[in-house]
Amino acid sequence: xxxxxxxxxxxxxxxxxxxxxxxxxxxxxxxxxxxxxxxxxxxxxxxxxxxxxxxxxxxxxxxxxxxxxxxxxxxxxxxxxxxxxxxxxxxxxxxxxxxxxxxxxxxxxxxxxxxxxxxxxxxxxxxxxxxxxxxxxxxxxxxxxxxxxxxxxxxxxxxxxxxxxxxxxxxxxxxxxxxxxxxxxxxxxxxxxxxxxxxxxxxxxxxxxxxxxxxxxxxxxxxxxxxxxxxxxxxxxxxxxxxxxxxxxxxxxxxxxxxxxxxxxxxxxxxxxxxxxxxxxxxxxxxxxxxxxxxxxxxxxxxxxxxxxxxxxxxxxxxxxxxxxxxxxxxxxxxxxxxxxxxxxxxxxxxxxxxxxxxxxxxxxxxxxxxxxxx
Amino acid sequence: xxxxxxxxxxxxxxxxxxxxxxxxxxxxxxxxxxxxxxxxxxxxxxxxxxxxxxxxxxxxxxxxxxxxxxxxxxxxxxxxxxxxxxxxxxxxxxxxxxxxxxxxxxxxxxxxxxxxxxxxxxxxxxxxxxxxxxxxxxxxxxxxxxxxx
Numbered sequence: 474x475x476x477x478x479x480x481x482x483x484x485x486x487x488x489x490x491x492x493x494x495x496x497x498x499x500x501x502x503x504x505x506x507x508x509x510x511x512x513x514x515x516x517x518x519x520x521x522x523x524x525x526x527x528x529x530x531x532x533x534x535x536x537x538x539x540x541x542x543x544x545x546x547x548x549x550x551x552x553x554x555x556x557x558x559x560x561x562x563x564x565x566x567x568x569x570x571x572x573x574x575x576x577x578x579x580x581x582x583x584x585x586x587x588x589x590x591x592x593x594x595x596x597x598x599x600x601x602x603x604x605x606x607x608x609x610x611x612x613x614x615x616x617x618x619x620x621x622x623x624x625x626x627x628x629x630x631x632x633x634x635x636x637x638x639x640x641x642x643x644x645x646x647x648x649x650x651x652x653x654x655x656x657x658x659x660x661x662x663x664x665x666x667x668x669x670x671x672x673x674x675x676x677x678x679x680x681x682x683x684x685x686x687x688x689x690x691x692x693x694x695x696x697x698x699x700x701x702x703x704x705x706x707x708x709x710x711x712x713x714x715x716x717x718x719x720x721x722x723x724x725x726x727x728x729x730x731x732x733x734x735x736x737x738x739x740x741x742x743x744x745x746x747x748x749x750x751x752x753x754x755x756x757x758x759x760x761x762x763x764x765x766x767x768x769x770x771x772x773x774x775x776x777x778x779x780x781x782x783x784x785x786x787x788x789x790x791x792x793x794x795x796x797x798x799x800x801x802x803x804x805x806x807x808x809x810x811x812x813x814x815x816x817x818x819x820x821x822x823x824x825x826x827x828x829x830x831x832x833x834x835x836x837x838x839x840x841x842x843x844x845x846x847x848x
Numbered sequence: 849x850x851x852x853x854x855x856x857x858x859x860x861x862x863x864x865x866x867x868x869x870x871x872x873x874x875x876x877x878x879x880x881x882x883x884x885x886x887x888x889x890x891x892x893x894x895x896x897x898x899x900x901x902x903x904x905x906x907x908x909x910x911x912x913x914x915x916x917x918x919x920x921x922x923x924x925x926x927x928x929x930x931x932x933x934x935x936x937x938x939x940x941x942x943x944x945x946x947x948x949x950x951x952x953x954x955x956x957x958x959x960x961x962x963x964x965x966x967x968x969x970x971x972x973x974x975x976x977x978x979x980x981x982x983x984x985x986x987x988x989x990x991x992x993x994x995x996x997x
Contacts, residue, residue, distance in 0.1 A: 573894060573895075573896030573900075574894075574895050574896045574899060574938075576896075577896060577899035577900045577902070577903040578899055578938065578942060580903050581902060581903050581942055581943075581944065581981060582942050582943070584980075584981050586980040586981055587942065587943040587944065587980060587981060588943050589941065589942055589943040590940070590941070590943060591941075593940065593941065594941065615941060616938065616941050616942060618937075619934045619935075619937040619941070620895065620934065620938065623930075623934075652943075
């Protein structure tokens with residue numbers, strides 16, 4: 474929902490300060506003083522200035538856990554987004570990690586004069602068909618490959634290739650747009666609608682030609698399916714890779730492959746209600762999915778949403794996430810979202826010298842491609 | 849008006865910058881296309897510098913450092929090399945010709961080589977034409993908005 478703060482006040486008047494949001498917020502566990510309930514109270518009761526000046530809106534993980542539990546169904550995430558754009562215009566800025574690279578990179582990509590060459594990332598054994606009515610939306614995973622491959626071990630190009638290979642193996646040969654622009658999810662969630670629309674307008678015409686759009690990234694999925702409709706008025710039929718694989722479950726051959734645990738990314742789980750499809754696909758391939766302590770709609774966030782506030786508190790959240798994953802006893806942690814994968818692998822790489830977190834973090838697309846290929 | 853490329857040059861204090869200095873005091877002629885930014889070492893080079901330069905409309909970026917093994921900081925230039933290669937990959941993906949970014953080893957005594965390098969690189973960039981981003985900034989109505997993001 475696109476709401477301004479003035480609109481929001483009408484909705485937020487429904488808030489009766491029960492405090493479920495603060496109780497469920499993972500950030501409030503690690504950062505005393507960050508309370509969504511207080512944030513709502515200040516925003517609807519005339520303390521807007523104080524709240525905005527405090528900059529606490531940047532600490533929100535935008536994981537949506539509060540919203541799932543809110544008895545009044547208040548659009549808290551919409552408010553946070555609006556707060557962020559208000560804060561930016563006041564000069565209260567969030568700290569964006571890797572901004573020296575990411576900010577100019579996205580700024581260059583936003584220019585209509587720049588034509589990216591996404592097909593250069595595809596390996597030779599990937600089958601694509603330019604006449605297909607199904608599009609595979611690549612997103613920014615391969616762009617993030619170069620900066621994060623050596624330091625963190627994130628293989629974004631492989632993730633993209635694996636996702637298309639997995640589709641090929643269930644009999645889908647999608648088209649790929651060479652000059653596809655990013656979905657600009659991060660900018661939207663940092664309250665910068667202008668950049669989001671600059672990206673969106675360039676994509677609109679090309680995307681509308683396709684009947685179905687498949688993406689391997691939860692952020693792209695949510696943005697194309699919901700924000701494009703709400704904010705740009707473009708209706709697209711978007712599916713996540715896991716939905717497509719769950720539809721083609723009979724083509725996946727089962728074989729005992731051991732135990733894995735699955736991380737529910739917020740954009741896929743809480744925001745789009747996709748909990749069962751990835752688990753079905755994994756189980757069909759013969760994996761036993763062990764659930765973490767907090768999973769499904771209660772899943773703990775990966776800790777760094779939209780690259781904002783990668784700080785000590787968020788590090789604690791990531792440590793807890795990996796502790797949960799280790800406690801399941803599974804050897805692999807399957808992550809559907811490339812960004813979650815980067816953030817968790819980053820922590821793992823940081824602490825690997827201490828011998829912490831000996832668990833393999835692997836993208837959902839890679840796992841499915843491996844198991845489909847073996848058959 | 850003929851196209852005069854703007855080339856941002858990152859030079860290490862010990863080799864590249866000294867070579868440019870030598871080219872200057874030797875009165876060697878080379879095109880006035882380069883804008884030199886001195887860093888202590890090519891290891892100071894950050895991919896963000898290049899991306900920011902292209903974003904602001906630079907036509908090319910040249911990075912000059914000491915020859916491998918000659919680095920004052922032992923292996924700073926090799927780190928710089930890794931980062932340049934990484935940045936070239938990024939540039940290619942986002943749609944900017946990676947040949948617009950170039951790394952060359954120039955030692956402090958190689959003034960003539962530096963002058964020749966600038967001549968040659970300016971010619972390469974001149975053939976490639978202006979940075980596509982710069983064109984859009986000046987041509988389109990929304991250009992300013994794009995440039996400010």
